[in-house]
Amino acid sequence: MARKILWASLALGPITFIADVAVHPSDTTLFVLAAASLVPLAWLIGEATEHAAHHTGPGIGGFLNATFGNAPELIIALFAVNLQQFEVVRGSLSGSVVGNLLLVLGFSLLFGGRGEIIRGSAFVSLGLVALAMLLFLVPSVPGWDGDPERDFIAQLSIPVSIGLLLIYVVVTWVQLRGHRRQHVSDEPSEMIAWPLSASLIVLGLATTVTAVIAEILVGSIHTFARSAHLSDFFVAAVIVAIVGNAAEHGGAVVVAYRGKIKLATEIALASSAQVAVFLIPAVALLSWFIEPLALSFRPVELAVVGVSVIAAGALLAQGQSSRARGVALIAMYVAAAVAYFLSGDR
DSSP: OHHHHHHHHTTHHHHHHHIIIIIOOOHHHHHHHHHHHHHHHHHHHHHHHHHHHHHHOHHHHHHHHHHHHTHHHHHHHHHHHHTTOHHHHHHHHHHHHHIIIIIIHHHHHHHHOSEEOOHHHHHHHHHHHHHHHHHHHHHHHHHTSSOTTOHHHHHHHHHHHHHHHHHHHHHHHHHHHHHHHHOOOOSOTTOOOOOHHHHHHHHHHHHHHHHHHHHHHHHHHHHHHHHTTOOHHHIIIIIIHHHHTHHHHHHHHHHHHTTOHHHHHHHHHHHHHHIIIIIHHHHHHHGGGTSOOOOOOOHHHHHHHHHHHHHHHHHHTTSEEOHHHHHHHHHHHHHHHHHHHHHOOO
16 A cells, blocks of 8 residues: 555646646745655655665665765756855755765664675765765865855865865775676565666666655745745755655665665765765866855864764775664764754855
8 A cells, every 4th residue: 555655746846847847836835736746756765776776785775875865966956056155055065974874874774683794885975975084184275264165175175076086986986796696586586687788777767856855845945944034055965955855864764674684884975975975076176167166164064074984984894784873873863953053154
């Protein structure tokens, strides 16, 4: 019954788009429609990823989900760059890293319970996030004094972005080769999996619709947040980041609930690493075709990312998952959200 409801509710995506373009309802109505639309879309991405993982293994399955799941964030970021809402861009991207490390991973461990994780792959992802955070200090520190949007800072962001992209390409290539050699499917043999090509097509279509709906939701949330007297930074780092990560939230929790804790942790950690070493530098470089974006992150952003990496590493050090670890990560995310709220705008 639940699956039938989810399949039927996929129609909410096109309904939301038509309502936004033709009917122009209130922002509150758009928010409810868009939020409801993201639930079945996130489930569909998780479903397609699980079927793809039957052919590729949990490591590559997590990589696929992170890749498709980050597409909405890229579109949201470039949309905000076009509107010159640079604080929103930086806040949403750094908030996405934290959200994946604490919130998505936390809920995955909470719903997945006890089990083993791919420890080596997990710490590679955490190491990439830590490295990115250190490199972001190069353009960020000058922005702590004076205008953070100075051309000089935007230019400093270029070599940092190129370096991170090169690191991402090399590490991804090495990891995928390792997963291919070591792959042993953890699906039961009686599972009737979709063909790999069908799984990838569904992933692509679901992610495309998710990107459109996420953009509509962001627009309605921003107006509501303004009336609620929330800072742009808090809206970006918490609300926009959660919206952009809807696919990872749903996909990771679904597969964790089904006992695929390895795949669930790969989704959360691989997505966090992809945002840090691929999505952020890609947005910075692509922004030069629109408006140059300076990667001048605030101290609170880098501090929260650093604490998140340390916390996730400490809780996963033994290569085991548990509900208690999940609760601890979620509690840390709540603390991070409070820090974002108290910090306000620059």
